[in-house]
Amino acid sequence: MISERYAPAGHIGATAHKSPRPSWRTRLAVRPALLGRERVAKAIGHAVPVQLALAMSLIACAFLLYLFQASQTSVLDMNIAYQQSTQMQLQLENAALQTSATRLQSIQRVDTIATNQLHMTKLSLSQSVWVYPVVPVVGPPVPAGTDTLTAQRQSEPLSWMVRLVSFVGDSL
Numbered sequence: 001m002i003s004e005r006y007a008p009a010g011h012i013g014a015t016a017h018k019s020p021r022p023s024w025r026t027r028l029a030v031r032p033a034l035l036g037r038e039r040v041a042k043a044i045g046h047a048v049p050v051q052l053a054l055a056m057s058l059i060a061c062a063f064l065l066y067l068f069q070a071s072q073t074s075v076l077d078m079n080i081a082y083q084q085s086t087q088m089q090l091q092l093e094n095a096a097l098q099t100s101a102t103r104l105q106s107i108q109r110v111d112t113i114a115t116n117q118l119h120m121t122k123l124s125l126s127q128s129v130w131v132y133p134v135v136p137v138v139g140p141p142v143p144a145g146t147d148t149l150t151a152q153r154q155s156e157p158l159s160w161m162v163r164l165v166s167f168v169g170d171s172l
Contacts, residue, residue: 132172135165 044050103109114120 130172137165 115122
């Protein structure tokens, strides 16, 4: 209201009484905390030693990052060199095993071992031996309540096998 804004005027001719200026502590206490932080940041930002310390800490952080990356790079380079040497050794070993397998599978070697160590002889075509295997005929299981002829008719693959066996037996 109006009365709150204006103080009652005293005598017109009287000297105005000045209120004492509050101390700096009361002024800081009255201001919001945010303004205090801003003032401190401005004061610190303008101080040369603080700026130098901040610059040195940033340079130190950059240097530490560089050292970390350089050490990681050297470790990875060593791992790559080790893996390449291992790969080269394995390739040489693989080549040696391939030549050994080729040598061991040669026809001359197999023929020499068969005749000399196992005392086998070479057969001519006139000395061929035919082997006649005896295969027992096994009938399919017959379901209860059906006759054998109906079961054979239902099982066509079985009749095909019987025909095949009889054909092979007749041709020998």
